[in-house]
Amino acid sequence: MRIFKNPNYDxxxxxxxxxxxxxTLIVIxxxxxxxxxxxxxxxxxxxxxFWELRFEDKNDPxxxxxxxxxxxxxxxxxxxxxxxxxxxxxxxQEISVRADVSRNSDSLFHEIFVKMQEAFPxxxxxxxxxxxxxxxxxxxxxxxxxxxxxxxLLAILIYVRxxxxxxxxxxxxxIALFHDVTITLGVFSLLNIEISIAIVAALxxxxxxxxxDTIVVYDRIRENLxxxxxxxANYIKIVNxxxxxxxxxxxxxxxxxxxxxxxxYVFGGKVIQxxxxxxxxxIAIGTYSSIYIASPVIVEWEIRKTAKAGATGSSRxxxxxxxx
Numbered sequence: 001m002r003i004f005k006n007p008n009y010d011x012x013x014x015x016x017x018x019x020x021x022x023x024t025l026i027v028i029x030x031x032x033x034x035x036x037x038x039x040x041x042x043x044x045x046x047x048x049x050f051w052e053l054r055f056e057d058k059n060d061p062x063x064x065x066x067x068x069x070x071x072x073x074x075x076x077x078x079x080x081x082x083x084x085x086x087x088x089x090x091x092x093q094e095i096s097v098r099a100d101v102s103r104n105s106d107s108l109f110h111e112i113f114v115k116m117q118e119a120f121p122x123x124x125x126x127x128x129x130x131x132x133x134x135x136x137x138x139x140x141x142x143x144x145x146x147x148x149x150x151x152x153l154l155a156i157l158i159y160v161r162x163x164x165x166x167x168x169x170x171x172x173x174x175i176a177l178f179h180d181v182t183i184t185l186g187v188f189s190l191l192n193i194e195i196s197i198a199i200v201a202a203l204x205x206x207x208x209x210x211x212x213d214t215i216v217v218y219d220r221i222r223e224n225l226x227x228x229x230x231x232x233a234n235y236i237k238i239v240n241x242x243x244x245x246x247x248x249x250x251x252x253x254x255x256x257x258x259x260x261x262x263x264x265y266v267f268g269g270k271v272i273q274x275x276x277x278x279x280x281x282x283i284a285i286g287t288y289s290s291i292y293i294a295s296p297v298i299v300e301w302e303i304r305k306t307a308k309a310g311a312t313g314s315s316r317x318x319x320x321x322x323x324x
Contacts, residue, residue, distance in 0.1 A: 007244040011291055012236045012299055018292035022179055029186020036189050042196035043098055045142045049105045049132045051097040052089055053116065055123040065123065066092035075119045079112055090269045094128070105132045145200045152207055153177055160215070164222060172297035173214050176289040180210050184281050198275045206282030209257070213250055213290035220246050221295070235302045239295050254287040 033039065043050045053072075057063040069086050072095055076084050081099050089096035101108060109130060117125045133141075153174050161170035181203055188195060220242040228238055258280065265276035 007247050008240075009244060009247075010240060011243050012240050012296060015292065015296035015299065018296065022183075022289075022293060025183050025186065026179065029182050029189065032186055032189040036192075039185060039189060039195040040192060041142065042194040043131065043133055044197045045133075045139075045145070045195065047100075047102045047133050049097075049099050049101045049109065049130065051099065051109060051130050052128040053095045053097070054126040054128050055093050055095070055120060056126065058122065058124050061124070064091075064093065067095055067120075067123070069095070071119065072097070072116070075112065075116050078115065079108065081112075088270065090271055102132055102134050105130075141197070145197075148200065149181065149203060149207070152204060156207070156211055160218070163215075164218060168298045168301040169218055171301070172294045173211060173218070175297055176214055176286075176294035177207050177210055179289050179293050180206055180282060180285045183285050184278060187281050188278070193274055193277070196274070198272070199278050202275050202278035202282065205279065206286055209283060210286030210289060213254070213286060214294040216249065217243055217246050217290055217295055221298070236299055239299050243291055243295060250287060250290065254283055258283050 055065055055067045057065055067088075069088070073082060073084075073086050076082055076086065076097065076099070081097075081101070084097050084099040086095065086097050088094065113125070113127060156177065157170040157174045159170075160173045161167055164170070184203065184206060185195075188199070221239055224238045224242050224245075225235075228234055261276050261279045261283065265273055265280060268276055
């Protein structure tokens with residue numbers, strides 16, 4: 001199936017504009033992360049307690065109810081936890097509480113639970129889940145997540161280098177993936193969304209998805225480099241031709257995946273909304289980077305390599321001796 005019939009877009013002709021655009025996004029992302037003191041970590045990483053409650057009508061458990069967050073916060077305030085993050089979780093009758101409590105949480109939250117039952121006599125209060133992570137374990141998880149991403153990038157560099165037998169392809173792929181992860185983290189920082197274990201899983205998924213797009217384009221570039229004469233002018237044309245030949249496949253694959261993830265975001269509920277949002281951002285940025293980051297990197301590499309070889313060759317030419 002082809003969306004574009006014989007496309008002939010000059011992607012490499014606008015690569016400098018794309019570079020500046022991406023650089024702007026990366027700078028904004030890094031500045032946002034610095035101003036916010038790094039990513040906003042969830043309980044998974046910074047330590048604390050996640051508590052999920054469900055409120056049901058005592059006479060009719062199936063009846064939909066809407067619980068007031070202000071009333072829940074008032075109960076938490078009695079225990080000095082008014083600043084906890086309290087929000088509806090999945091439905092208006094379910095509440096999630098993220099509190100900066102990691103010690104003696106069982107006894108404390110038991111007292112809060114009893115008080116919650118007294119404050120909501122009209123409802124049956126059910127404790128759905130309670131998870132506590134210590135600050136030490138949280139820090140270990142942060143480093144484990146960072147190592148997972150860095151190790152995956154290193155493994156990809158080695159794999160692409162071996163597969164294409166050319167270091168520039170590996171470097172181009174890793175730069176594109178670093179670009180995708182940084183901008184996704186920047187979007188989360190700008191929107192003040194927490195980074196949880198699920199988001200780390202989403203980032204690793206984005207790395208794999210973006211790499212797949214990049215490999216498809218690189219494979220076509222390699223095939224065309226063999227089929228056509230290779231000089232600087234032709235190199236740019238070959239890369240353009242390769243991107244245009246894979247454009248329909250890229251748009252269809254990314255479009256169908258985005259459609260599924262958007263549906264997941266809209267109808268999947270609060271539990272997986274952040275995960276789906278990370279995938280939406282990552283897939284969009286990853287599709288862009290496979291065209292405008294990964295491919296232009298190898299073009300710039302070839303241009304500089306050829307220019308350097310030409311300069312070296314001209315400097316080695318013997319000068320003609322003047323006749324006396």
